[in-house]
Amino acid sequence: MLRWIIFIIIYIVITIYGFQAIRTVTKSTWIHYLFLAIALIVVGNFLFQFLSSSEGRVLNPVKSYAFGFLLAFISFNLVIIPILLGEDIIRFILGLYDRLVTTKDVFYLPSRRKFISQVAVGLAAIPFASLLYGMYRGKYRFRVLNYTLHFEDLPEAFDGYKITQISDIHSGSFDNKEKIEYGVNLINEQKSDVILFTGDLVNNKSSEMLPWKDLFGTLKAKDGVFSVLGNHDYGDYVDWDSPDEKAQNLVDLVQLQRDMGYDILLNESRFIEKDGQRLAIVGVENWGKGGFKKAGDLKKAAQNIEPNDFKILMSHDPSHWEAEVIDDDYHYHLTLSGHTHGMQFGIEIPGWIKWSPVKWRYKYWAGIYKEMGQYINVNRGFGYLGYPGRVGIWPEITVIELKKGTSTT
Known part of the structure; x- marks a missing residue:
């Protein structure tokens, strides 16, 4: 009081x-x-x-x-x-x-x-x-950001492979079906080879996604839709009547994603194979600094992959990349994260300025970064949370094209 x-x-x-x-x-x-x-x-x-x-x-x-x-x-x-x-x-x-x-x-x-x-x-x-x-208007001002990343050890069969990343849907905040339909259609229009969703499907409860289940179930890609959990997906911010009720909520949320056709990775990995070659999709549960849940287990998630595999890691919180991934024995070529939302407020003028107060909390908070020959993309999020809007940091759909070789620029 x-x-x-x-x-x-x-x-x-x-x-x-x-x-x-x-x-x-x-x-x-x-x-x-x-x-x-x-x-x-x-x-x-x-x-x-x-x-x-x-x-x-x-x-x-x-x-x-x-x-x-x-x-x-x-x-x-x-x-x-x-x-x-x-x-x-x-x-x-x-x-x-x-x-x-x-x-x-x-x-x-x-x-x-x-x-x-x-x-x-x-x-x-x-x-x-x-x-x-x-x-x-700002919260539904969806934009598509395109990146091309070059890797000398990318399997030739995946030269030109396109990934669409979305993150932080936060369906419990939605209030305009027409705008959300537009955003979902925009994702499908990218016609990428695979869609990767990096967590926070809901704000708190699995039931928040039920009105949007059929719509987001229309997301399709040739090699499938893969997902991981974010900190909000565990229901940690709800005063549940019992531990069993909270546990059931997580079970329901995982099953809901599977019903939508998503292959949810719970400290697991999958292989995408093409012309006798493969790349690994590794997905960890949420791992975050600053009091956030640390359910992610990178070693467990990677136990079935080989050191020389080309690896794409899905990890909701970019602090995980900084704390554990960069220095891991395995070389993770590309990590995809979200979580920060770019604070939904900032100033971005491509080639001139990229600023948000969230930079004082997270070193890697929006866009592409490279450390020790490894990349991370921090997606600014599809939805919104808390403040029901966005100013300067617009909702994002990321399209990343993988290219073999060294960049000429």
Whole structure:
């Protein structure tokens, strides 16, 4: 309860600053009341949605939108605070100077300047509008990213082999069937040789996927669809009535993927054979640093493959690649991960800038990286979680073409 009290106090303080800016910019009373009404509705809805839940950290679309609107409103006020606070410091200095120099009996602060508040509100409108856009359109702004990777030891039969990777579906967040159908069709339109899904099918419960089971079951590729588990697939963020109920949820989720036609790899491997040659698909369960489940067992998953096999590893969390995979005795040519979502917020201009706050948590957070002759692709995710939108970091479908030889670029 204490944390909620602290939250409310902080919310009131930052809202006061936002209100001061609005009141300085315009004298229209109805706008003042509108701002205060929005502040009350946003925080009231957020508290109702999160305090009335008894299932733990379960996120559904209604709760996500409550959080999203709160985040947008708070971001508006947070941009205003440093500007007005800076003005307050100057106002105090001027007031103190006037009191000491003129020896007036009363200390007073100079009035706020309308121009400063106009600048503050104008700047605050940028993240506010961006977050609202991200909720309305950004979360379904699917894009296909194409990469060509060269390997000298790639079996010749797989020269030109195409892989489509998707990750972090988070079906429990979906709220627009038409947009999701478009995304699924876009995956199939790539006509890759194989589709690899790197975990987090749901937010919390296997039942979240039931309305989308038939749609995602239409994903097809010549050599099949393979999948692994992500941290959210285990139901660790739900207050289950019993351990058996939680265990059954995982059983149901695994079976659901098999019913959809996915070959789910639970610390296992498979071979794709072509013209007498083969490449290995290795899939580990979730393994992540920072308090995330470490169910992945790389040694177990690779027990049936040979050192000289060309290996593609599916591991949901990229911290696994950094901690265990790079230095493993086996050379994993390509690792496919997800998990970070690119934080669903950032700035990306190809060839110029790639930035997101998530880079302070994960060294490898989006796109292709290479270490010790091994590649990893960190997919930005198909779905979304928490904040029900995306700003600058759009939902991703990755297509990777394997080429034999050395890159000429």
